[in-house]
Amino acid sequence: MTFEAGRNRITQSNFAVGFKTDEFQLHTNVNDGTEFGGSIYQKVNDQLETAVNLAWTAGNSNTRFGIAAKYQIDPDASFSAKVNNSSLVGLGYTQTLKPGIKLTLSALLDGKNINAGGHKLGLGLEFQA
Template sequence: MAVPPSYGDLGKSAKDIFNKGYGFGLVKLDVKTKSSSGVEFKTSGSSNTDTSKVNGNLETKYKWAEYGLTFTEKWTTDNTLGTEITVEDQITKGLKLTFDTQFSPNSGKKSGKVKTAYKREYVNLGVDVDFDFAGPAIHGAAVAGYEGWLAGYQMTFDTAKSKMTQSNFAVGYKTGDFQLHTNVNDGTEFGGSIYQKVNDKLETAVNLAWTAGSNSTRFGIAAKYETCPVCTGGWQEHQRRWPQAGTGPGAGGIII
């Protein structure tokens, strides 16, 4: 079996059917380019036609492949500056270390993270430390996979409060064109999703979620059909909501 996905990517195929390509009232633009010296530039922007709010960011990335290093600089229209340094496959194969810092000149706020990820066959592990003046928060996640079956656990420990603030568990099954995902968050929120790739052009997904101690049950069904290599059409319906339909390019770009 290949390396299992990270905990955050469990059930991702179904989530993408529901969340991507439905940019009503939102115009997005992404541009990527690469210089002759190997520096990658990426800029993206979005405009909300209802609120007239415009967001954007600029990212530069340089990879020093010989030493497994990646340097990334980020700037957003919120005037937040970010620096990220990544070391991969140097200490041991499959291990990735990331040092991430952010600084906002307007407010003077600073933040930092140390991220570790270890990926090998049958296992995907991650531990992040989010530094804060009150005390660091430790985030951990693990996913194990065997013959298509997946099981994962995710937790957050707040050192300032000396208690566990998040405890999630997930189980799933994945094949080439079918995925089943179930999860329990903090023992109170339950969810599940099914993804099916019918053929090269048609993908479908079903999502169900409910919260213990309440009558709130959420159900959704969605489908995505690719009419041509650069065009797609989508449809989704949620319980107690009107159906939605949208179009978007199959390979990114402007979503209308």
């Protein structure tokens, strides 16, 4: 919540609520009474995690939707994938090289323009002390 003393009024209000159990997590939010969102996360088992996200703006028929999953291949490697309603497909692979050092390879593909190029590749190196 943002209050402007000069105008003596609230200029921004955001509200969020979450709920968590052993099996899943729910989250919902409202920003300024015009943007609404919600997500569900579930750890299916020790190897698989899934999530769904939904958002929309009042006065606009453009609803945003995304679904994602992460698969733990072994204790040191995982694969993740996501897709949204704009047909953007994200893929990622993370490998623990040594304790405290992780390498991540990622790609973002435009599913609507698969032959047009403009896709993105990423490389990350994470150090943890």
